[in-house]
Amino acid sequence: MNIKKSNLFYSNKMARIYLMSVERTIGEQAMQKVYDLAEVPADDRPPPNNYARQFDFVYMGAINTALGQMYGYRGEHALTTKAGHDSFTHGLAEYGPITGASDLALKAISLKIRMRIGLKAITETMTKFSDQTTTIEDGGDYFIYTIHRCPVCWGRQAEKPICYSSISLLDAGLRWISRGKHKFKLEEVACHAVGDKSCIIHIWKEPIA
Ligand SMILES: [Zn+2]
Incomplete structure (x- = not known):
């Protein structure tokens, strides 16, 4: 290599x-x-x-x-x-913005709002502590988590999206956000390794039953 x-x-x-x-x-x-x-x-x-x-x-x-x-x-x-x-x-759970957002898990606010706040804390932490620029947007039925510069697939080529660790990091984050009660559908819909501009993961708002 x-x-x-x-x-x-x-x-x-x-x-x-x-x-x-x-x-x-x-x-x-x-x-x-x-x-x-x-x-x-x-x-x-x-x-x-x-x-x-x-x-x-x-x-x-x-x-x-x-x-x-x-x-x-x-x-x-x-x-x-x-x-x-x-x-x-x-x-990530030990970084400031995440611990700062941790008490939101205790507050009686709706799951969707907790998701919004928690995912924002995750993206801000990733952006602050690495050169992995990450953003979160609302896509209606799902959130759009975009990794604009992705270390996971850096320099790689593949036929389908390969940023598995980014998906599982979010999966663990969503467990924290939902106090361990819910699991959510996550799908990497674009990946730099297959030729897309960014790596994009959709996070469905409705938990898996
Ligand atoms: Zn990637």
Whole structure:
């Protein structure tokens, strides 16, 4: 592989949580192979536990590519889905805007308003602590979560959307928003890896029964 830096950065802490999640499942030895394939610098195996924006997007994409090479589509899907969940529960949930919005889960406000506030907090946190610019809009029956610059599929090409960890991060976020009571339909409808401008996930407002 010939790594070309993006000069866009993910926070060390979020990348660390993601990578440690994968390592917990596949073990230390296999993880070294992932790092080798993805050409991750020695100091970043894993990156330090701090909020600095230093982990180049290109390594996030390359790590996911390596997981696909080593474990196939299903393996990559399972590993990155878990890593996305862990990124919310062990990472994003500790960032200021999310903890600040946490008491909204206790207030007697409607689920749709909690979704609006909670999703906004998630997008603002992603934008503040990484170069992953993210926005949320109302699309009527669903919210439109747009990742304008996506680390997950950076430098990758695919036939269908592949940002599984972004979907599972939102899935975990929505569990927090709904106090663990509801699950929501999520669908990645556009992905940079298949040639779209941005990665877009639709979040249906009506919970799955
Ligand atoms: Zn993407």
